[in-house]
Amino acid sequence: MTNNLYYLNIILMAAVAVAIAAYMKQSSPAPDKILATAALKGKGKKAVQAAASSSGVFPSKLGWVLFAVLMALALAVRLWKFGLVPGGFNQDGAMAAVDAHALADYATDRFGTHMPAHLYAWGFGQMSSLLSYMMVPFIKLFGLNAVTARLPLLVCSMLALWVLYLLIKDMYGHKSALVVLAFAAINPWHFMQSRWALDANLLPHFMLFSIYFLQKGTKKIAYAYVSMIFFGLTMYTYGIAFYLVPIFLIIACVIFLKKKVFSLKQAVVMTAVYFLIAWPIFGVILVNTLKLNTISLPFVTIQYFKDSMRSNDLLFFSKEPMKQLLVNAKSLMDVVFLQKPDLLWNSIEAFGSIYLFSMPFTLLGFYKLVKDSKDKAVAQRPAFWLVLLWICVSIFSGFVVRQVNVNRINIIFYPMIIFTGIGIYYLCSLRIFKNKRVIAAALAALYACYFLMFCNTYFGTHNEKLSEAFYEGFGDAVCAAEDTGYDKINITAYTQGQNSYYISEILTQFYLALDAKYIRGEKGMTDKSGGALSAYRQRFSYVSFAGSPPNPSVKNTAYVVNNKELSLFDSAEFHIRQFKYYSMAIPK
Secondary structure, X not given: OHHHHHHHHHHHHHHHHHHHHHHHOOOOOOOOHHHHHHHHOOOHHHHHHHHHHHOOOOOOHHHHHHHHHHXXXXXXXXXXXOOOOOOOOOHHHHHHHHHHHHHXXXXXXXXXXXXXXXXXXXXXXXXXXXXXXHHHHHHHHHOOOHHHHHHHHHHHHHHHHHHHHHHHHHHHOHHHHHHHHHHHHOOHHHHHHOOOOOHHHHHHHHHHHHHHHHHHOOOOHHHHHHHHHHHHHHOOOOOOHHHHHHHHHHHHHHHHHHOOOOOHHHHHHHHHHHHHHHHHHHHHHHHHHOOOOOEEOOOOEEOOOOOOOHHHHEHHHOOOHHHHHHHHHHHHHHHHHOOOOOOOOOOEOOOEOOOHHHHHHHHHHHHHHHHHHOOOHHHHOOHHHHHHHHHHHHXXXXXXXXXXXXXXXXXXXXXXXXXXXXXXXXXXOOOOXXXXXXXXXXXXXXXXXXXXXXXXXXXXXXXXXXXXXXXXOHHHHHHHHHHXXXXXXXXXXXXXXXXXXXXXXXXHHHHOOOOHHHHOOOOOOEOOOOOEOOOHHHHEEEEOOOOOOOOOOOOOEEEEEEHHHHHHOOOOOEEEEEEOOEEEEEEO
8 A cells, every 4th residue: 555655656646747837838816815915916014914914813704614614624633543643652751751850840850950951761762842841731640651742743733723714814814824724734743742741742833822922913013022932931842942043033133124014112022022031051961061069049040961962963063064965965864855764753645744655735835935925015014034044954954964864953943834835826726727626625535535544544553553663552561561560570671672671661660650859869758558568779770681581480580671681581470461562471
């Protein structure tokens, strides 16, 4: 099926390219009449704003219905088996959730660092903190589990669809906005990132929120100040925001001042608001660049990470920058434009991140935005060039970050969705098509079919692959071992490899919702009958059973084992309970 879909993608892409070639030979229609008519007649900014405001929130009751249906569709498919699919849990999401659990209980990470601006995480590679802080209220209310850990991304994803609609409505009007929303609702990248917990996946959503409020701020300055709050928060979403957001803001500031959209005083106040939110993360950058001591304040800790390796991911620190640049460029092309297979949790082969056959639409939409941004009337709507600036800094990021994958370059996908939706809308407006509704219906049917095939694959065969990568059964096995009440639990280190001790440990802490103070040895733990259990380090051991075979003569010990290691456990000497890819064993 995968090969057949790949060839179908190629055929569809060629057909779309031919249609777009025909489009390029004729003058294109204007943007939605509501916003464009007055502008194209040269009536200026006031006429454009008046025309826009006269249309209300939606142009008609049908607009309300379409918007509601699209949002309901997007929410329904994202809620279906939420917390269960993908099966298991990713180690990075577990790391963020365990730290969030500690923050909810003690306002520290699991190591005891008070209100960290940036998380220690694995030690050799740190983690952005915003996702963990967003998990806190859900964990506080409903406990630590797969649903509460994944909810922040779902909530942000749904809010982002709404904001995306509003942004395109300000740019092109209601009809175009509905087309972009429809494409985003069934977009593979947007769907997949909303269903698992990864700190980096907050970046594109917060960038979208920031840009939306910034362009609104050109009409009402209060929105511009709100945008700076979001730009500041974006700094805590993913490491590449450390340089990407400042570059974006500096360029945007120069353009705004040159066009006299904002005064110098307003720009200074906006900068102050941004730094009021972002200064702790700049402090982290400064402390780690200069190798200074950790700074502990009553409300935040700016930590020095002596074992950090993340800087090696950037072109600036490469030992062979030109060679690395070429490698990065190839990765960018493969992942974003050719949509070649990526990590299992980022994309599905034959569907890609935005459906491979959509690329001609993407290019058409990009052409339209570039063309329309040169119109004098469009100068009154800075969302056009803000989106173009967004794609430029995103591509720059792809050149700078070492061998990007989908989650490393996720900042680029909202602009890609915007371009694709705009391209689809304008292709359906071609003058060569006598019945535009038939063309629109055909494209809608095509995308609906692809989305149904995508969902069938995602919830079916792909989930089988993904659940193994996310260690499905580990949680059931470790909980079963805990339920035995035994004072000693030996847990396999066989996850990503024979010696992935750190993954086994963080998954154990996540599934058992272990108290952070108990993990640190500062607090005891009792069994169901109220009896004291051994300290964490004495009770839980993370071992390679190949190097340390289980001993059936040792009683009061439970084992969590990868099913690939079951041959080491004699069924005549052990009771074994299997759970998907992991099992629990106890001596008979």
